[in-house]
Amino acid sequence: MNRSNTGANLPALRNHNAALVLDLLRAAGEEGISRLELAERTGLTPQAVSKITGRLRDEGTATEAGRRASTGGKPRTVLKLVPSAAHAIGLHLDRDELSAVLVDLAGTLVGARTVPLDLGAEPARVVEAAAAEAEALTGGRRVLGVGVAMPGPLDHDSGVLHRVTGFPHWSGFPLRDALAERLGQKVFLDKDTNAAALGLALRADTRAESFAYLHLGSGLGAGLVLGGALHRGARTGAGEFGHQTILLGGPACGCGGRGCIEALCLASVARGDIAAAARFLGVGAANLVGLLDIDAVLLGGRKVAADEETFVRGVNAVVEERALRGGAPAIPVRAAAGGPHSVAEGAAQLVLVPVFGRANVAYP
Amino acid sequence: MNRSNTGANLPALRNHNAALVLDLLRAAGEEGISRLELAERTGLTPQAVSKITGRLRDEGTATEAGRRASTGGKPRTVLKLVPSAAHAIGLHLDRDELSAVLVDLAGTLVGARTVPLDLGAEPARVVEAAAAEAEALTGGRRVLGVGVAMPGPLDHDSGVLHRVTGFPHWSGFPLRDALAERLGQKVFLDKDTNAAALGLALRADTRAESFAYLHLGSGLGAGLVLGGALHRGARTGAGEFGHQTILLGGPACGCGGRGCIEALCLASVARGDIAAAARFLGVGAANLVGLLDIDAVLLGGRKVAADEETFVRGVNAVVEERALRGGAPAIPVRAAAGGPHSVAEGAAQLVLVPVFGRANVAYP
DNA sequence: TCCACTTAAGCAACGCTGTTGCCAAAGTGC
DNA sequence: GCACTTTGGCAACAGCGTTGCTTAAGTGGA
Numbered sequence: 001m002n003r004s005n006t007g008a009n010l011p012a013l014r015n016h017n018a019a020l021v022l023d024l025l026r027a028a029g030e031e032g033i034s035r036l037e038l039a040e041r042t043g044l045t046p047q048a049v050s051k052i053t054g055r056l057r058d059e060g061t062a063t064e065a066g067r068r069a070s071t072g073g074k075p076r077t078v079l080k081l082v083p084s085a086a087h088a089i090g091l092h093l094d095r096d097e098l099s100a101v102l103v104d105l106a107g108t109l110v111g112a113r114t115v116p117l118d119l120g121a122e123p124a125r126v127v128e129a130a131a132a133e134a135e136a137l138t139g140g141r142r143v144l145g146v147g148v149a150m151p152g153p154l155d156h157d158s159g160v161l162h163r164v165t166g167f168p169h170w171s172g173f174p175l176r177d178a179l180a181e182r183l184g185q186k187v188f189l190d191k192d193t194n195a196a197a198l199g200l201a202l203r204a205d206t207r208a209e210s211f212a213y214l215h216l217g218s219g220l221g222a223g224l225v226l227g228g229a230l231h232r233g234a235r236t237g238a239g240e241f242g243h244q245t246i247l248l249g250g251p252a253c254g255c256g257g258r259g260c261i262e263a264l265c266l267a268s269v270a271r272g273d274i275a276a277a278a279r280f281l282g283v284g285a286a287n288l289v290g291l292l293d294i295d296a297v298l299l300g301g302r303k304v305a306a307d308e309e310t311f312v313r314g315v316n317a318v319v320e321e322r323a324l325r326g327g328a329p330a331i332p333v334r335a336a337a338g339g340p341h342s343v344a345e346g347a348a349q350l351v352l353v354p355v356f357g358r359a360n361v362a363y364p
Numbered sequence: 365m366n367r368s369n370t371g372a373n374l375p376a377l378r379n380h381n382a383a384l385v386l387d388l389l390r391a392a393g394e395e396g397i398s399r400l401e402l403a404e405r406t407g408l409t410p411q412a413v414s415k416i417t418g419r420l421r422d423e424g425t426a427t428e429a430g431r432r433a434s435t436g437g438k439p440r441t442v443l444k445l446v447p448s449a450a451h452a453i454g455l456h457l458d459r460d461e462l463s464a465v466l467v468d469l470a471g472t473l474v475g476a477r478t479v480p481l482d483l484g485a486e487p488a489r490v491v492e493a494a495a496a497e498a499e500a501l502t503g504g505r506r507v508l509g510v511g512v513a514m515p516g517p518l519d520h521d522s523g524v525l526h527r528v529t530g531f532p533h534w535s536g537f538p539l540r541d542a543l544a545e546r547l548g549q550k551v552f553l554d555k556d557t558n559a560a561a562l563g564l565a566l567r568a569d570t571r572a573e574s575f576a577y578l579h580l581g582s583g584l585g586a587g588l589v590l591g592g593a594l595h596r597g598a599r600t601g602a603g604e605f606g607h608q609t610i611l612l613g614g615p616a617c618g619c620g621g622r623g624c625i626e627a628l629c630l631a632s633v634a635r636g637d638i639a640a641a642a643r644f645l646g647v648g649a650a651n652l653v654g655l656l657d658i659d660a661v662l663l664g665g666r667k668v669a670a671d672e673e674t675f676v677r678g679v680n681a682v683v684e685e686r687a688l689r690g691g692a693p694a695i696p697v698r699a700a701a702g703g704p705h706s707v708a709e710g711a712a713q714l715v716l717v718p719v720f721g722r723a724n725v726a727y728p
Numbered sequence: 729t730c731c732a733c734t735t736a737a738g739c740a741a742c743g744c745t746g747t748t749g750c751c752a753a754a755g756t757g758c
Numbered sequence: 759g760c761a762c763t764t765t766g767g768c769a770a771c772a773g774c775g776t777t778g779c780t781t782a783a784g785t786g787g788a
Contacts, residue, residue: 007406020369020370036736047739047777048774051738070735070785074734074783232657233574235692243654245610246612257689291608378746400765411767411768415745435763438753438764438765
């Protein structure tokens, strides 16, 4: 259940409704949305919407932008988000590269920087490098916070890293708090696959409330969006997809197990048999779709990008066959959209999520 | 993200806070809880808690029950839920049996009836039989609604059945609305595995925010509780666990696939090799634990009950080994508690969930 | 051109929420 | 017996969305 455990008072109620309206304004994009439509969609009275949008306009977060055609009376006024009213920074710390982006309230990329990074260096030096990139992008703008995405495992709630694969000295380092203190900004930390999935969840072209993002690069991982929200699990460990067993007693995997999807996929890719890799991935995807009843499967990662069509076709074939067998409707399998900074952009969305009321709790 | 899509006003805020307090009162059980502790746990001010509990006492839902020892000042007054203030009915429609229970606000079993049922009969007759059982249990008490659990597939949101396996004439029947009209009560419909999981989620001895309930009977299914709420998926299809592939190219399953957990498990059970069945179940459980990062795995169903210890031990061994391999803490694997009416009791909880604010949306 | 009608949106008064400031009640312990 | 601590209710209050009404801004027929 996606629920709040804390009591609510008038300011909380006000934030809740304002976030709801802002989320609709964001979804409306350039087209805008009228006050009455906001009222219908939120269930609030038109008068309440007028008050809320009035406050947003006073803040500078929303603005009037034209009118619709009349339907026999006074035409509706169109309201739009003012994306430049605030910004967020997203950082993607990868093994050998640091990607930093600045996005506006609408999530649009405003600036980006990429520099080499040695994740094996001392934590303090990495923090300093990350902070420098963030500051270089800020440029006097109103920045709400900084989102950081990196390879797991880590703990989203406490902002502490665990044993980052290959870099044992990161274990237990409180990256979120260290960066927050250095920058004087709110900082949010999450796994790279989660950030990527969040970024996809908020793209206008991904209209799915629930989906799985499967990332096949040097490893295989997943980001899960369930009911519009990231599912992180109890210890930010959710999305461990690569080491699902699909072939008992199968070939050995680096993890110590046998018949893991990752091992089967990567071996097939290494052999050049992309169709076989896609089928293995499809079996895991079909398991996942059946278990969670999601709306879509999105594929990404370097290995997928190298032969998108074969992967999409192969995964789709397995998922579709399994759905038909179970009498369920088939769900779409697509390649994930997104450019070279998609993970960093998703990280920036970690900052924007609470602004638009899409946090795991309805009341902050 | 577990979030509300609708606007909130003062009555909604009041309901939200009252439900929060009621939930804490329920969790406190016979021991009770003081006003100040309620204030700490909810984040509300003591005065707000006094007002809310005052209203609950006026309604008859809560009552004062003794005091704690003094800590140097006026001793705290203990408040308790009055379980008999309202009741809920739960119905479990199984293939050959109808189990009906009456539970109080605390979820305690107050009455139960079991009669034979032919799920293959005409829907109208089944509705009538269900309604008669519900009425026989009511007995002039204040009943908040009726929860119905039955084998899927079905749609929880619309309350309509799909092609119930083996009973094609149920397809498309609006069971929820038919029963609601016949009884003049609110009715909630869900899958049997979901009801069982919900019942477990609300038992005092299951202290897990997120867990999977794996049910091995004539088939194999799962109920998922994530972050304290049932995860039903987009079409109430979540929990399709039996037909997860764990052995590519394995033995054929009745579903048309190969190497499904269900087929492997049931074949082992039929051979009398319970340890092997447990290992197969364990592989599926380990996949699930890794994917969702849950806190516990609970096992139930007739086949499990026949040799609980072997199943728990076998599943635990696989789950534990996988967790250690991934560097994650091991999570408990246990047999699900619950008596002969546990599914019907969980169905009754479908009615109580909104009362205690544990619905999927924070604001109803 | 005018006027009746429709639709949009703000103003003002209102009921009700949790909060704040204060005080009475009910204990402990020197 | 008195000072102190802690609980918990009373009363006044700020602020939320709602309600009732008015004004603004269009359409379309006479």
